[in-house]
Amino acid sequence: MPFLELNSVSKGYGAEGARSEVLKDINLIVEEGEFVAIVGYSGAGKTTLISMIAGLLQPDAGSVKLRGEAITCPGPDRGIVFQNYSLLPWLTVFENVALAVDQVFPQWSATQRREQVEKYLAMVNLTPAAGKLPRELSGGMRQRVSVARALAMEPKILLLDEPLGALDALTRATLQDEIVRIWEQDRRTVVLITNDVDEGILTADRIIPLSAGPSATLGPSIAVDIPRPRNRKELNSAPAFKRVRKAVLDYLLGTGGRQKTTVSRKLTLPDLLPENLDEPRTLFGAKRVPRRRSEEKFESVELA
């Protein structure tokens, strides 16, 4: 039995009639202890996909199963790091993590729970910031709190939704190494959503591209057979790196790329006849005003 299994999952938004399909026929199998990266275009439906795994959304068709059991609601066994951090702004860093720990381990003693919070704050190097409020932190620090909160729940699977998307390249690199280091400590199952192919190659065991929307679907799974620990500097020249990168990009830019569609529509041109200054000014200005001709025109546009 696979650990996480998505079977011909489809999902769309909007009411009956005006519905737009975001994800179509998604099939995904993740084994226990695996680090899988899903790479896709912005707006393709990555957050939608991970929300279904988290149980925050229900698929319209198909099934999402964890250890053979259908996921019907969110729960702390699936730790999620949201794309926009989602820390509670009125709680300090410590309290944000403690809220999760207290909720998931109510049977522990107060000391045990405090130690758990401290342990995970130390893991993401945030011990000195424990008493600060989220608004006093930088974006990267907030993201690390969010990671610590998810990890401290000791989930069976960790879902990371573009955890580093909002960060600059340098901070990104540091945090990527940190994520890999933390993962290697206990090799928990991880699904990482990203829009950066290199990030996926550096961290994951497998990369799966998500085609561009609408009706996005997962492409072929591409194994990253580069031994760990992976060295960022040497990676760029490794043949395996180039091969994986090419395979992913070929899919994303080729079959899975944005379909070119032509749209033809009727346009009403807003061309105006200018104000006629030779006419005498009347009280109501009826003769002088600019006039609209409103010519109609047909046009076909090729959408990229």
Add this chain to the structure above:
Amino acid sequence: MNFFKRYKLDSVLLPLIGVGAFLILWLAIAGRVETRKTLDEFGDPVTKTVKTGLSPDLPSPAETWKASKPYLAEPFAKRGELDQGILAFTILSLSLVMQGYLIALAIGTPLGFFLGLSKTFTKAMDPIIQVLRPVSPLAWFPLGLVLFSSVKFIDGGGKTVFGASDAAALFTIAVCSMWPAVMNTAVGVRAVPTDYLNVAKVLKLSRGKTLFKVLLPATLPYMFTGFRLSLGIAWLVIVAVEMLTGRPGVGGFLWQEYNAGSYSRIILCILTIGIVGLVLDRLMSVVESRFKTA
């Protein structure tokens, strides 16, 4: 403008100019006392004082000051039920406002929460709220008297300590001042980011915990904006209520002085009401800014 900015006078001088202009306008339209010497029909000289001016009965600033002095000099004096120092009146009014206001919050906040949480409830309640909201305190008070006509608490000496008119007064203040708290709480609950609720869902927080650890803190800034506006209205309503009941307080004093024809003290009351209202608003905005999150 630059001149003002440079010397940081614009925050001192400009308001002073405004106040000065206001005083001059007041002086200009206020009545002036003139003494006229005339002869009566028997040929005897009589002195007659006549008030002239745009608004002959309006006391001038100086007269107002003179008439108000005893109330300001001994602000806590109690010479009689309706003859007390101005701060004594203010405290009486404030305590009534606070009681009504607390009732308004105790009812309004949960009501706002339910409205924010349930679309069905909102649909059901909306017409009632929209109709009740603009009703004036003058209209609510008689209804309050009717509603609470049987309320009567008597102390040992047989004196009524809390009667129908007291209940009606509290009712009027509460009903009038409740709405901003209700509306802002409802808007605040609806505006809670889905992300926070998702966190609560992932952690499987119970309903109570979601309410107290997520919904309530996220709504607090909105709630306090509502609370501040509500307090402003409660303070507006107090004057009407005291006029109708004749209770001792700033509004009651105002009405009594009007009936007694000493118009200077009306102005004293108006200024007191304005200043107290301003102070209350400032205090509440300090509290409000304390609860601003993120």
